[in-house]
Amino acid sequence: MQRRVFNVLTSWKFDAAIGSVILLNAICVGIDQQFKVQNRSPDDHHVRALYIAEQCFLIVYIVELAMRFLALGPQCVHDHWVKFDCLLVGMGILNNWFLETLVFASGDDGLGPIMVLRMGRLLRLARTVRLLVKFQVLWMLVRGLLTSAGTMVYTLLLLFIILYIFGCLGFELITSNPKVHQDDAFAGIVQDWFVDLPRIMLTLLQFVCLDSVGGIYRPLIEMEPYLSIYFVGIILVVPIVLMNLVTAVIVNGAIEQAESDREAMAVHEEQRRQRMVRELRKIFTNLDDDGSGKVSQEEIMNIGDKDKQLLTRVTNMSNPLDIFMALDVNNEGELDITTFCNGIWEVAISKVPIEVKRMEVQVNEIFRILKEMRQEQTKLLTESGGVAKQQAHIVKELWISQAAFRAETAERL
Template identity: 30%
Template sequence: MIFVLSRGRLRVLVDSPWFTKVITAVILVNAITLGAETSPELMASFGDALHLIDRVALAVFVVELALRFGAYGRSFFRDPWNWFDTVVVAITLLPAASGSFSVLRALRVLRVLRLVSVVPSMRRVVSALLTALPGMASITALLALVLYVSAVIATKLFSTVAPEYFGDLGDSLFTLFQVMTGEAWSEVARQVMQEKPFAWVFFVGYLAVTTFTVLNLFIAVAVSAMQNQMSEEHAEHDREEMAATMEILAEVRKLRADVEELRGRASV
């Protein structure tokens, strides 16, 4: 019974708003100190203090995970975000080594990513993006197909005019990927158009298909996933409110029945 009560109190503690705010503040402070450690001037003046803050932040994260595990027990690992937090903290707990393993010390910055699991709005965005991955994979395949077909056409048409951009299939793929991002595409097009004036038809059509159509499909899929995520959250909230309302009504009916029973006994 004492264990149940302590677990209940732990749940109240770790789920309280002030506890979340404290962890968020620690994450932000730790992010600032990790950035400050990249400055030789700051390290020369405040190196010991920065290392101390970093160790304190890591200790806070370990204690927080221990409290959450104590509050939820085995159900702690049913939440993917708890797995995420555990892996991030476990990586930063690995001892710093020299040589090829010295990168482990740089991985301490991964602790900043815990902000994603702490802030509900960020967690909602990441969950929506993960939900949208299948649709994005289909769009990526379509984009790769368009890029490949366009690269083959461009190599055949412009390899002799601009060999530095379209000399072979690999060059054409890289150039058209650059054009798709909008980076200096006009320079490439103008150089080709000096020899082939009607080359603008190819470039304008390619940009219309890739940049203005296919790439915007990524945004459409992401927005649709966000809307579905919010709709599910609203539906879950409505179900919880309905369940709470039904529970209150059941208690009211029980009280009314008890009152009627007491009245009957009093009348007798």
């Protein structure tokens, strides 16, 4: 029972179903808020349907949490997402089954109970965070945003410092300008945008995104041309240099996070391989009836239903004999445990059929044989070259000996 529940929890279909429930719940939260804006009566059939749907969602979350405790036991609370689920389910039970009943039954319109009730309703939106982890690409984007949180905080701090410095400069150059008392147009612009330091910083905040700033700096520059240095400095430092610098830092952080993700994926893939190899070793042990350390065609045909289902899911082949023939590249009629486990694992991580993997193994085997033949041929050629040199040396020695013999014979005569 526990194993079956664990298989259900780890299946992609279950994740898709829970993700759909969370998405529907988030949509219902928005519809509920819209109904409150419209002041719909609790007796309205749409409001009642929404209330029933909310109770159904809560029941689904309770069942899911119970399945996790059943499959993983008490140690599942070490997972932060399970703790998050416990908090949401507890707040949901408190809000849906106790607070709403008590508030509406007592008719208390006090601020305290109503605010607690609203906070409980707002916590329903927190369930949408769980939706993010159900989709890998979406979660990668959110995680990239979270890893950039520190950068954004320091960016805000640096932006505040820069705006404060330019605000003080603006106060001296614009707000305290003698022309405020001489030109009504200049004084009007100062009154609207540069009346004090907080208003100046708020005005300069528009320069971050260049939000309709032309109507601010252009009249001032026409009246006081030297202010062009001030406003050009703001535009260069804030929206151009600072924002591009922040973008570069965030992109660099994203690259580092991607590298970390690749390392994490490699570790996850290795853990997955080890789990599958353990399961395949169990299957091999079950198939090896005679304990010879090898599996024959007759033994694999006697495979159990559970083991057969696992092999079918991994290899997409329903006939165990076809799997055996695909792995038995050398046609030996037997498979050892290494060939069996490694062959099926490579098929599991590959997107090509097992027949293609068999052809790949055969091609590699042919390449290995050809390489050995070439090495033997090179060795033979080397050895034959040595023999030829020896023969030439012997012939030379014989010729020299013959010439010496003839010379000696001629002297004696």
